[in-house]
Amino acid sequence: MTEPTLAELAGRDTPPEAAAEAARRWVAEALPAAWREAAERGGPRAVRGVRTPDDYRDWYPAFGHSGLVAPTWAVEHGGLGWSRATAAAAEAVLRPYHLPRLNPLGLNLAAPALFAHGTAEQQRRFLPPIVRAEELWCQLFSEPGSGSDLASLATRAERDGDDWVVTGQKVWTTWADQAHFGVLLARTDPDVAKHAGLTYFFLPMRQPAVVVKPLPHIGGETEFFETFIDGARMPDDHRVGDVGAGWKVAQATLSGERQMVTGAGSAGVERIGGTGTTHLVRLARQRTAEGRPGGWDDPSMRERIVRLWCEDQARSWTNLRIRATVAEGRTLGPESSIGKVHGTDLNQRIQSLAAELLGSGGIAWEGTAGSPQEFWDSAPAEVRGMLRSRANTIEGGTTEVNKNVIAERVLGLPKEPDPYKGRPWRELPRS
DSSP states (O other): OOOOOHHHHTTSOOOHHHHHHHHHHHHHHHSOHHHHHHHHHHHHHHHHHHOOHHHHHHHHHHHHTTTOSSTTSOGGGTSOOOOHHHHHHHHHHHGGGOOOOSOHHIIIIIHHHHHHHOOHHHHHHHHHHHHTTSSOEEEEOOBTTBSSSGGGOOOEEEEETTEEEEEEEEOOOTTTTTOSEEEEEEESOTTSBTTTTEEEEEEEOOSTTEEEEEEOOTTSOOOEEEEEEEEEEEEGGGEESOTTOHHHHHHHHHHHHHHHHHSTTTTSHHHHOSSSSOHHHHHHHHHHHTTOSSSTTOHHHHHHHHHHHHHHHHHHHHHHHHHHHHHTTOOOOTHHHHHHHHHHHHHHHHHHHHHHHTGGGGTOOSOOOSSHHHHHHHSOHHHHHHHHHTTTTTTTSOHHHHHHHIIIIISOOOOOOOTTTTSBGGGSOOO
């Protein structure tokens, strides 16, 4: 009797042991032999040595159609309909093979809003292509002058028959150049209070009325964009939730974004955790082997690394609780802000220590003095990581905003005074 496949176990009450065995068989059949051998020899780091990003993108449909990308989601949504424990057993099998999800903004920003506020038709339409990375997503929230005070945004959406017409400008739109859709928060009523006049939409990005322009960051890499919207159109069935209820719907996306920014791997798990020699330990040992002080033979350095490791374990346990909430289809609450505040600061400290361990190599290196991209390409990975991490405490909601969320919604402290509370948006001062 043959063992059941993933497809045969989909939608069934599958024991964790059976899911793990099915995942092992799928790995043996679906993954290229070179990837499997590298993973079994040296884990994720070895896999990256034999697999290019293009190789992975070309292969990804096999992962997307397996159901393993989001195994707790219902089968009709692209998952396997498994329990949390069953999905965790399968994920443990996949972990050494380094199979990242290619559509994180769809999975972590659009999907929570769909589960919490979308119709059944919207869930069937949008969730499966998100899982398979057939439709990529971005977020259209922040604007010039409306970042921390997101509810003051000015982009307008006006009804035109069965369509909506959108005009405005968004900024810091990650991967807007690749996106098919953007989760959009737009103002539909300027005559009510700022939080009450917003509506949440899915905006088709690939139309002439949507123009994106790059915003290179400090290291020269371009992942952020400005987005200019001038009369873009979308049907009313791309509206999620009621007209005027956009702020409520957006909370699911904002919580998902905070979890994504501070989730597994984001705070340096592969640098200081996992099996084998970890990255910070490797750098410290290399420093000692080269006869330089302040390496692994220095008790104070070992203590710094272990302290970071301990903090990262606490962060990972917090994220396990949050992922359990997501897996059950429930909307994240203020606990995502706790992880965001701690995780982003932790990642900055990890990245800074990695660059510090390079010594003079973290300050100057052989390379081409030319464009920002040439600088980025020639810099050590640890320097690039340190520079990139400077954005961590800003993206996904600034640390200051998230501390307010924790103070008000977790600790029950009074809100900050707002002299404009309740006044119509059009009467508010704007920068």
